[in-house]
Amino acid sequence: MSLKRTLAITKKQFLSIGHDPRSLALMILAPIMAMLIFGFAFGTQPEHVKVVIVNHDHGTLASQFINKINHTDLDITTSTNKSEAKNQVKNGQSVAAIIFPNDFTADALPRLAPRGGQLLPPKGTKITVFLDTTDQQLSAVVNSSLAAASQKMESGSGSSLPITFSTDYAFPKAKDAGYINYFAAGIMVFAITVFTTLLTLLAFVGERTSGTLDRLRITPANETEIVVGYELAFGAIAAVQGILLLAVAYFVYHILIIGSVFLAGLLIVLTAIDAQIIGVLISAAAKRESQAVQFLPFIIFPVFLLSGIFIPVQSLPNWLRPFSYVLPTTWAIDGIRDVLLRGWGLSHIWPHLLILLGFAVILSTLAIVGLKRNRQ
Amino acid sequence: MNTDSQKKTLTFDNVSKTYGDITALNKLSFSIAEGELYGLIGPNGAGKTTSIRLLLGLERPSEGRIEILGHSPSNRAHYSEIGYMPQETSLYIELTVEENLELFGRLYGLDRSALKNKISELLAFVELTERRKTVVANLSGGMKHRASLAVALLPEPKLLILDEPTVGVDPELRQGFWSRFAEMQKKGITILITTHYMDEAAHCHRVGLISSGHLIAQGTPNALLKESQAKNLEEAFLKLIKREAIK
Numbered sequence: 001m002s003l004k005r006t007l008a009i010t011k012k013q014f015l016s017i018g019h020d021p022r023s024l025a026l027m028i029l030a031p032i033m034a035m036l037i038f039g040f041a042f043g044t045q046p047e048h049v050k051v052v053i054v055n056h057d058h059g060t061l062a063s064q065f066i067n068k069i070n071h072t073d074l075d076i077t078t079s080t081n082k083s084e085a086k087n088q089v090k091n092g093q094s095v096a097a098i099i100f101p102n103d104f105t106a107d108a109l110p111r112l113a114p115r116g117g118q119l120l121p122p123k124g125t126k127i128t129v130f131l132d133t134t135d136q137q138l139s140a141v142v143n144s145s146l147a148a149a150s151q152k153m154e155s156g157s158g159s160s161l162p163i164t165f166s167t168d169y170a171f172p173k174a175k176d177a178g179y180i181n182y183f184a185a186g187i188m189v190f191a192i193t194v195f196t197t198l199l200t201l202l203a204f205v206g207e208r209t210s211g212t213l214d215r216l217r218i219t220p221a222n223e224t225e226i227v228v229g230y231e232l233a234f235g236a237i238a239a240v241q242g243i244l245l246l247a248v249a250y251f252v253y254h255i256l257i258i259g260s261v262f263l264a265g266l267l268i269v270l271t272a273i274d275a276q277i278i279g280v281l282i283s284a285a286a287k288r289e290s291q292a293v294q295f296l297p298f299i300i301f302p303v304f305l306l307s308g309i310f311i312p313v314q315s316l317p318n319w320l321r322p323f324s325y326v327l328p329t330t331w332a333i334d335g336i337r338d339v340l341l342r343g344w345g346l347s348h349i350w351p352h353l354l355i356l357l358g359f360a361v362i363l364s365t366l367a368i369v370g371l372k373r374n375r376q
Numbered sequence: 377m378n379t380d381s382q383k384k385t386l387t388f389d390n391v392s393k394t395y396g397d398i399t400a401l402n403k404l405s406f407s408i409a410e411g412e413l414y415g416l417i418g419p420n421g422a423g424k425t426t427s428i429r430l431l432l433g434l435e436r437p438s439e440g441r442i443e444i445l446g447h448s449p450s451n452r453a454h455y456s457e458i459g460y461m462p463q464e465t466s467l468y469i470e471l472t473v474e475e476n477l478e479l480f481g482r483l484y485g486l487d488r489s490a491l492k493n494k495i496s497e498l499l500a501f502v503e504l505t506e507r508r509k510t511v512v513a514n515l516s517g518g519m520k521h522r523a524s525l526a527v528a529l530l531p532e533p534k535l536l537i538l539d540e541p542t543v544g545v546d547p548e549l550r551q552g553f554w555s556r557f558a559e560m561q562k563k564g565i566t567i568l569i570t571t572h573y574m575d576e577a578a579h580c581h582r583v584g585l586i587s588s589g590h591l592i593a594q595g596t597p598n599a600l601l602k603e604s605q606a607k608n609l610e611e612a613f614l615k616l617i618k619r620e621a622i623k
Contacts, residue, residue, distance in 0.1 A: 059418045211466030215527070219483040220455045 022285075023294055029279050030297040037305045037320075039247040046315035048075040049141045052085040052094045065127075068149040068156075073141055086130050089170045091348070094340065097141045106109060108161055124162035132170045134341040137312050174341045181256050184249045185264075186309030189329050192268060193243055193275040196234050197299050200279025203230075205292045208283065222372040227280060227364055231273050237266060238272025249295075258343035267335045267349075270356035274328040277363035284370050287296020296317035303329045328359040384443075385535050386431065387568040391440030393426055393589070400426040401589040403440070408568055408582075413561045415580035416570045417613070423589035424570035425463060428539050431568075432460060445535060456484055459533030459565075463540040465520040469513040473504055473523045476512060477530060484531040498526040501556065518549045525556070536560060538569040542576065554579045574610040577615045585613055592620040 017024050051074050055062045068268075069076065079085040085097035107125035112118070121209070129146065133139045146165060151186065152159050169175045177346030207213035216226055242265045243267040249255045257264075278299065286292035303309075307329040313321060324330045346353075380467065387407040393400045401423045407413045416424050421585075429435045430442055433449035445454040467476050474495060481491040498507045502522035512520060521541065528536060536559070542550045561567055569580065577583045578597050585593045585600070593600060593616045597609060604619075606612035 210469075211462045211464040212468060214434055215431075215433075215460065215462060215480075216483065217434065217462050217468045218455060218458065219480060219531075220452060220485060222452065240613045 005354060009232050020291070023291060026294040029127075029293070030301075034297060034301045037301050040317055040320055046137050046141045046312050047072055047139050049073060049145075050075045050077070050094045050314075051096045051098055051142060052079050052088050054079050054082050054097060054099045056082075056102045057100045057104035058102055061098035061105035061108050064154055064156075065100070065149055068152040070145055070148065073145045086170070089130050089132050092132070092342070095132050095135070098142075098146070099130065100130040101125065101128075108163055113255075122162045124164065126164045126166045128168060129169045130165050132179060132342075134171055134174050134337060135312055136177070136179060138314065145223075163366060170260070171342050173343065174256055177256055177341055180253045181341055182337065183309070184253060185254045185340060186247045186307065186333045188242070188249065188268065189271050189307065189332045189336065190303060190309055191245065192238055192272050193303055193329050194296075194300055196238060196243070196272045196275040197279040197282075198293075198296060200230065200234060200276045201283050201286070201292045201295070202289055204280050204283035205286050205289050209288060216222045217371075223368045226371065227277070227367050230280065231276055231360075231364065234276040235269050235273050239267050241272070242268030245285060255277045255340065257340050259339035260345060263346065263349060264336050264339045267332050267352065267356065268338070270353065271328060271332040274332075274356060274359045274363060276365050277360065280367040281363065281370065298337050299329075302327060306330070328356055331355045384408065385412070385445060386411070386568065387432055387441075388427070388431075389441040390429065391437045391442055392424075393425075393430060393435070394438045397407075400432070401437070403599055404586070404589060404591055405440075406584050406591055406594060408566060410566055411561065411564055413557065413567045413569070413581045415543050415577050415583045416568065416586055417572070417577045417583050417609075418570075418575060420570055422572075422586045424586060425539055426573075426589070428460075428537055428568075428570065428587075431537065432458070456531050457534040459528035459531055459536040461524050461528035461536075461538045461541050462487045463543060465512070465524050467512045467520065467524055467527065470511065472509050472511050473499070473515070473526075474508040476523065476527060480527050481530050486530070491592075494530065494532075501529070502526045505507035517543055521545055521549070522550045525553070529560070533565060536565050539566065540570055540572070542571060542573060550576070574613055575608070577609045583609070585616055587617050587620065590620075592616050 004335045053066060055066065055078065057063070078090070079097075082097075082099055085094075085099065088094040089097050104125050104127075107123040110119045110122050113120050127146070129142065131139050131142060148241060150161070150163055153163070174181070198348070204213075207216070213226075213334070217223070221229075245268075246257070246261060248263065250257055282295045282299075283292060286295060296359055302323065305311070306313070306320065306324045307327050308324065313334075316324060331352050335349050335356075338349060338352070342348075384407045386608065388404050391404045392402055404423065406414075406416075415425060418424055426435070430437050431444055431449055433451075435449070442449050445457055447454045468479070471479070477495045477498065478491065481494065486494060496505070499508050502525055504519060504522055504526065507515060507519060507523075512523060513528075515523065521544075525538075525541065528538070536557075542553055545553065554576065557569065559566055569576075571577070580597065582594065582596055583600060585618050595601065595603065600609065600612050600616070601607075604612040605617040606615050
């Protein structure tokens with residue numbers, strides 16, 4: 001083995017990288033971005049979990065209890081109406097409704113016997129928690145925060161208080177939903193997004209480098225027809241993939257499918273269309289396949305970590321959260337979970353569909369304008 | 377052929393194209409008459425492909441005016457009257473020859489039965505009938521070029537633009553190509569062909585010699601030989617370049 005020849009090969013590689021500043025920038029930025037997003041996403045616990053409290057207590061104990069709740073963990077709003085609070089949970093606006101009864105204080109403290117001054121032990125009281133368990137990480141925060149508040153109350157009073165919790169479920173069918181049910185929607189969307197973006201990216205870079213795109217553009221086919229033609233193809237492929245993934249999730253992992261499979265499929269198809277157009281857009285910045293592939297980490301890491309696949313969007317730092325909402329995948333995953341685990345229909349899901357459709361329209365317009373601008 | 381007395385199929389009028397500091401075309405002017413076989417001849421980097429990209433509306437000129445079949449290049453109205461064979465094969469290599477022809481035939485708006493007949497006719501013309509079901513990736517280089525020519529002929533073009541169609545093609549196939557081009561020209565198709573093979577210029581009615589984005593001479597091959605007092609077109613080209621440099 002000749003060291004001279006070996007070093008010549010090494011030098012050639014550095015020269016190649018040096019002549020391609022874009023690759024060099026990507027090599028430096030991609031790992032830093034990955035490290036930062038991983039750290040911020042996994043380094044935090046869910047916080048500011050939205051709950052609504054209904055305090056009907058005639059005494060002061062419920063207020064004391066509420067004051068003991070960690071207000072960083074739970075983002076508390078109040079309501080005077082039990083049904084309204086429960087509806088907030090059913091609509092996904094809050095993770096839990098925490099209800100204190102009228103005689104919460106009276107039943108928690110020792111009481112006087114009806115005949116005579118003898119003190120009787122407390123009757124015992126309960127806090128009703130109307131809980132949404134479709135996101136177990138968030139419902140766990142509610143349970144642990146309430147348990148911690150209860151402990152603080154006891155240590156403050158110096159004796160045990162007869163407070164118990166009674167849990168009602170906003171979505172009873174998803175009562176015992178395991179983590180896989182939560183995870184499945186995310187991984188389906190992730191798989192389809194990465195697969196579709198990569199395929200379109202490579203296909204479009206191929207179209208550009210091989211000259212077929214130019215050849216298409218001098219036929220009567222216009223840019224809109226080319227982009228929409230691609231969208232239809234990848235939409236159809238995604239529909240088949242979506243059905244297969246749902247089948248695997250259902251038959252292998254026995255995930256809950258409470259809502260409409262068709263609606264979940266529609267969300268998956270829209271996700272694929274959005275991913276496909278992102279591929280077309282990125283392809284404009286890549287001169288060859290090797291460059292195109294270097295862009296992938298910029299898709300994979302944000303989608304993987306910021307879309308709520310593993311970590312609820314709510315637990316991301318405030319400054320990072322807006323990035324989640326500009327990812328179509330965040331809306332897709334949220335929508336699919338709502339359909340599969342909450343059983344929500346079109347009346348609840350339409351904003352998700354509209355947003356994904358909006359992404360498709362905006363991104364398609366950008367892709368079409370980009371293709372037209374190449375004529376300049 | 378006298379272009380002044382005939383209807384012009386395309387015109388370049390003082391066309392320039394710059395990319396940053398690089399001038400690819402510098403006040404290029406020429407026109408081609410209907411039914412003419414015109415060769416734009418010049419070395420690599422002379423501006424031949426840039427001229428074609430501007431002509432096809434794939435890029436816009438920095439200055440000057442281009443007219444093609446009576447329209448601006450960006451006007452799509454004439455797209456179905458142009459056949460284009462790029463320098464690269466530019467076919468979908470994962471599709472068969474027939475599938476490529478079907479795709480482009482549909483884009484040109486040919487109906488199913490007309491397309492079927494057209495494909496058979498074109499495959500016979502480029503001698504690829506036996507290979508119609510072959511995936512393009514599995515064809516030889518020469519066959520790919522022939523398949524590419526068949527795609528260019530699909531719309532029954534009034535104007536056929538061929539960008540270095542004989543690059544990397546063996547001499548026998550080059551001869552075959554030129555026979556086909558002559559055959560098409562006889563059918564009334566106007567042909568613009570670019571090449572850097574000077575000997576191929578002899579096949580053209582008229583030749584434009586391009587260097588550094590500028591037309592240095594134009595005329596019939598015989599007229600150019602006479603003008604430069606050269607034995608062949610390669611010598612003529614070199615003499616004309618020298619003359620241009622002295623100017």
